[in-house]
Amino acid sequence: MVAGTREKILEVGKREFLAKGFKDASLRHIVKEAGFTQGAFYGYYPDKAALFDALVSPAADGLIEQFKAAQKAHFDLVDEGRADESGSLSTAYLRRFVGYLYDNFDAFKLIICCSGGTRYEHFVHDLVELELEQTARFYEEVAAQGGPENRISPELQHMITSAYFTAVFETVAHDMPRERALSYIEELAAFFTCGWEGLLGARE
Known part of the structure; x- marks a missing residue:
């Protein structure tokens, strides 16, 4: 050929x-x-699906690996008695994630905006479910070491987490320039960090 x-x-x-x-x-x-x-x-x-997969799977798989590495880093904080640093660690990894999105912009544009009918159609939802699962484990370990329990209902946690992930991927969906996106996610992280802290404090 x-x-x-x-x-x-x-x-x-x-x-x-x-x-x-x-x-x-x-x-x-x-x-x-x-x-x-x-x-x-x-x-x-x-088939057509295999072609789509070839275009997006390397970037999608890479993001999942980064996501799992971030989760491990959070559990390491618990083991080291530094769970209170989780918020700042989350923001640091968010910067990495957004940089990775923009390094693979077309692939994530396809996933977020063009993947209806493929196995990537619910990619963001799948990330949310993975985050919720790991967050539940994180709070269990924190509580086991004498830290505060997570008293937020699963329903509320799901809604907030889904809103957060959707907001992050809006950078790609709306073709936001990289520098603007990096500035935007700093504001986003500050907003959600304050919200979580206020909500957790109110439930204690």
């Missing part, structure tokens, strides 16, 4: 998905625009 076929298909596929979303993107148009036959396409990807 012609050298560069895969790269050409990825390039054209990305444009098509960004313009129309996964559901409305035309595989026939992608192949035609790339200047190859349908058979050449199937030599690389079995």
Whole structure:
């Protein structure tokens, strides 16, 4: 096959998905625009979903790994008796996450705005669920070491966490310039940190 076929298909596929979303993107148009036959396409990807996956999975998997590393760092704080530093650690990792989003901007634009009908359709929701699961474990460990218990209802915790993650990904959804996004998430972190502290203090 012609050298560069895969790269050409990825390039054209990305444009098509960004313009129309996964559901409305035309595989026939992608192949035609790339200047190859349908058979050449199937030599690389079995279907349109596999092409979409190839465009976004490296970035998505990388973010999940960073997210898990952040969670481990929070549990390390508990082990070291420094759980009260969790808020500042969260903000530090948020800066890393947003930098990573912008280093892989097109992939996350596809995930956030164009992934309906793919396994990435609920990517943000899945992150929220992972965060809630790890947060519950975090507070259990804090309480086991004599710290305060988390008395916030699961329903409220879910709503606040979902709002937080949605707000972070709005930077990508609205094509916010990187520098503006970095400034925005500092304000966002301050807002949610104050909110959590006020809410937890009110429940003690």
